[in-house]
Amino acid sequence: MSAAAVGEAPRRPRFRLEPYVQFAQKAMAREATYRFDVFTNIASVLVRVYLLRMVWVALYARNTAPSELPLHAIITYSTVALLMGLVMDIDQTRALHDKLHDGSIATDFMKPISVPLYLFADGSGEVLFHAALIVPSLLLALFIVHIDVPPAYVLLAFFVSFVLGYLVGFCVNFIVNMIAFWTLEIHAARLIVTWVTDLFGGEIIPLVIFPAFLQRIAFALPFAAMFSTPLLIYVRVIGPERYLEAIGLQAGWLAVLALIATAMWRAGANRVIVQGG
Amino acid sequence: MNRLRVMAGVYKQYWRINVLTTLEYRENFLVWFAFTFVYHGSAIAALWIVLNRFPSMNGWTFRDMAFLYGLWMLAHALHNTLFSTVGDIPDHIRDGEFDRLLVRPLDTLFQAIATPGQTFPDELVLALITFVAATIYSGARVDAAFVLFVPLIVFGGALIDLAFNLFISTVAFWFVRVDALRWIVVQLEQEFTRYPITIYSRGVRLLLTFVVPFAFMNYFPARYFLHKAHEGAMLPAPVGLLTPAIGIVFVAIAYVFWRIGLNRYSGVGH
């Protein structure tokens, strides 16, 4: 019996979800210990909800309003964008940089786990904790602004698109953090991507307000799949007839970015293992 | 007098180290410069996109807003160049390096300000260029008063920034992680200084004038120099020249809070 076993190729350990659930739970608990962050996060969202409302009110008061986005729609857009930001703006994989920096990535490679999945679980735990903040933030935001609530099928489409947007965001984020495999100084690069995402993702200004040529560029970039698509579905600028196209495009971007991320991970991990960091 | 001489000498040495360290990491420096460029570039682009679609914001055009931004950027960049290391204090408290400042015979805050933090005057140069361009573009009249007051106002604005930087860092004596608080104040400052404060309700205007006086960094001075004194009717136009005084007052308040925090750190009354 044992003689036969010797000849067998080493079997890949069976995939178990449990450790990843544990990582996510740990991440949630970790986030919960920083209570100061929690309160400041909510406060910041509320102040920015107010601020953006005032900006749009001032702009709409003296200028002709765009027909596709009346004032109440653009305020809804901004508010929902800010609430999405609570989870979308989290740098879920920044741990990778620290691990490469202090060399602890080596111990992760020694464990029988998938390191990218571990990072995903850890990041998602953090995100889930912050997602719980959306509810109180939303309730408080309703004291400041009125938000349009679309019918259920729109909400459903929004939700699907939001999840896809989150995953696209995860990939973008992961790709940027993986630059750390080659150079540890990625802080500036990370911030640059943040600003570009904010602007071209449509988090602050809806892309439909952009001048025509910029609009074409913005819609052709993957960042639009993160914020713009779900938000335009929510305010019904993207109607049901275009759901398939819009969500399909998101899925397409997700596939492309996931491929790039996988390739980068292979190259990066190889680099760490072969060259010892 | 002797103490001032020592501080001047130390300050010079710190800048020397700063420049040498920056030169040691030239590639890094370039990346950060790119960041600074994208950061301000995307902010100005956002303003342009919005005002391209909506040409007037409470009577302010993109030309006016460019000046508003340029003035803020200059004060903010000056702060970042001279005082940004105050923001590193929470990290030093966390990793124990802060004790090092306490066993040296110099004022702790002076050391925190002077400590090299790989700052280079690149943002300041960029800000200066932006400000000059914005001034020309906005058509603000450059007279003797402008030349005399703008440097003072910019320095006062930097002091206002320093006051809040110091205030947040001091909070770290109570709460270890203040990153979120800092991020929020930085973001709010950015956003509340971007538009004329007349778009906000009375309460928020008062807040931005007297409590978190970011309006003194750019709105009030810009209103004065762009001759928009008629608007808002909140305060007379020349308050736009009061920025340095406001800066000094707020730094003083922050400094008192800092002393309280230091006392807590060393465990006075425990």
Place this chain on the structure above:
Amino acid sequence: MAIIEAAGLRKVFRSVERREGLAGAIGALFSRTYVEKVAVEDVSFTLQPGELVGYIGPNGAGKSTTIKMLTGILVPSGGTLRVAGIVPHANRMANAANIGVVFGQRSQLYWDLPLRESFELLRSIYDVPRDRYLQNMRHFAEILELERFLATPVRQLSLGERMRGDFAAAMLHDPKIVYLDEPTIGLDVVAKEAIREFIGAVNRDRGTTVILTTHDLADVERLSRRIILIDEGTVIYDGSLERLREEYGTHRILVVTLAETPPDEIAVPGTEVDSREMNVVRLRFNRRELTAEALIRRVTERYVISDVSIIEPDIESIVRRIYLEGYHEGAVGAPS
């Protein structure tokens, strides 16, 4: 006149009680309970100028809290303290000019720059006159052999070299007192010895008072005649190393090499077999009850031996015993 006078020093910290698990963490968002922790209960000692004293104790005994009070970083909760005639926390900057501090695990040198740049900076911070600075640099360069790497960026130095740089940095302004916190941590034997050499030289040649906290008791054994032992925030021993050895080092070991094949059972009255390996037997005995001479006689009466030697208890095993059992004045202690 004493250079350090500490009487009844006490320090109490208040901290937040941590709660377990996710529920606890969420609960902590809304309310927290505080616990008081006495870090230093009662510490008194006096140091004369030029003394070199080892300040030792187990982790969490209150060593670094005491040092922080001495350096003016922390304000004592009780007791009185004078360092070179100054109350450190009340006059932090004046005190700082008198002291030098080396944190073994943290460097004050600028990582990316040649070592010399850090010295130049410290010269201006402590306002050291130029000629004095050059004189000190020459001296340190000589005893620490700094010359070789003065122009090397600190990040390229070995730990031992970096440590030597940190020492010179702390001594540049001729402090009256230096506090050394784990100065030899992580160093190899050669580097350790170089650092000890330097500490001894500085103490001897310049009359600098040295307070040394360390876990490596060989540092203490090599350098200091006096040690202060602290445990649970209280001084439990303050005196010479000899006296401590006298009181606690009552158990010596006689190592006997037997000439012939030894019997299975070896027994010598008044001793215990500590260990045995082939024909080498280690016998533990109490110095106060039995002289070495008498013991050897007893052994030779019973066995044919080819070699003997005596092992004195090292300070490490003595201190280990005190950590575990506590200190008792004039302890004689039966074999445990």
